Amino acid sequence: MIDSHAHLDFPDFDQDRLDVITRAHAAGVHTVINIATDFDSCQRVIALAESNPAMYAVVGVHPHDARHWEGDKSAEHLKRLAAHPKVVGIGEIGLDYFRNHSPRDQQKAAFIGQLAVARELNLPVVIHNRNAFEDIFALLLDQKAYEVGGVMHCFSEGVEEAQKTIDLGFHLSVNGIITFKDSRMATVGEKVRLDRVLLETDCPFLAPHPHRGQRNEPAYVAVVAQKLAELRRCSVDEISQATDANVERLFRLSAS
Numbered sequence: 366m367i368d369s370h371a372h373l374d375f376p377d378f379d380q381d382r383l384d385v386i387t388r389a390h391a392a393g394v395h396t397v398i399n400i401a402t403d404f405d406s407c408q409r410v411i412a413l414a415e416s417n418p419a420m421y422a423v424v425g426v427h428p429h430d431a432r433h434w435e436g437d438k439s440a441e442h443l444k445r446l447a448a449h450p451k452v453v454g455i456g457e458i459g460l461d462y463f464r465n466h467s468p469r470d471q472q473k474a475a476f477i478g479q480l481a482v483a484r485e486l487n488l489p490v491v492i493h494n495r496n497a498f499e500d501i502f503a504l505l506l507d508q509k510a511y512e513v514g515g516v517m518h519c520f521s522e523g524v525e526e527a528q529k530t531i532d533l534g535f536h537l538s539v540n541g542i543i544t545f546k547d548s549r550m551a552t553v554g555e556k557v558r559l560d561r562v563l564l565e566t567d568c569p570f571l572a573p574h575p576h577r578g579q580r581n582e583p584a585y586v587a588v589v590a591q592k593l594a595e596l597r598r599c600s601v602d603e604i605s606q607a608t609d610a611n612v613e614r615l616f617r618l619s620a621s
């Protein structure tokens with residue numbers, strides 16, 4: 366299976382990154398996509414992808430760091446980074462109205478600027494949403510982001526929002542939250558169209574039960590697959606085959 370959203374470049378993995386990668390392979394995770402959060406992180410995820418054939422990179426500036434986005438200058442910088450052959454998307458980008466580490470108008474400007482880059486380069490987008498679904502949805506529509514498609518990562522909205530996301534041509538990704546007690550993601554995971562679902566860890570964050578609260582890692586995407594299989598009363602193989610195919614299609618992995 367594929368971990369479609371990891372942050373293996375984070376310092377959390379500096380002591381044992383190779384062990385983490387070995388455990389992922391042992392757990393059946395054959396591919397990992399590392400997602401950048403700022404320009405330094407872009408360099409690191411590209412370096413990881415260069416050093417490991419089983420890794421790909423997604424480059425972009427997270428809404429937390431949107432205050433550092435400098436319009437055209439940053440857009441040109443991002444385009445140069447995204448030209449790397451192992452870069453398969455733009456992200457993570459979006460809006461975060463929960464932490465508000467950057468002012469909302471700057472978050473919107475960085476988001477719009479990066480959606481434009483994604484469309485220009487014809488790359489799918491990886492969207493971060495926290496308490497901002499309506500504004501994100503409106504901007505995706507307004508900026509014609511459906512022309513490149515993408516994924517609403519760490520999906521944590523309800524069934525209705527899941528359907529709206531799918532109707533707009535987007536995918537949603539499911540992570541350890543689905544294993545938490547009383548998670549409404551269980552209902553979404555049970556009902557959503559499987560051909561629009563990706564699996565992810567978002568490691569080092571959001572480790573699934575029974576690892577909750579510890580550092581997350583790509584091997585635990587197998588726990589997420591297992592939970593999704595239980596909810597849908599199907600085999601883990603069925604889940605991993607379907608979600609792998611979705612990731613490969615969305616990020617055009619075989620072609621890169």
Ligand code: NI
Pocket residue numbers: 370372400457567
């Ligand atoms: Ni993330």
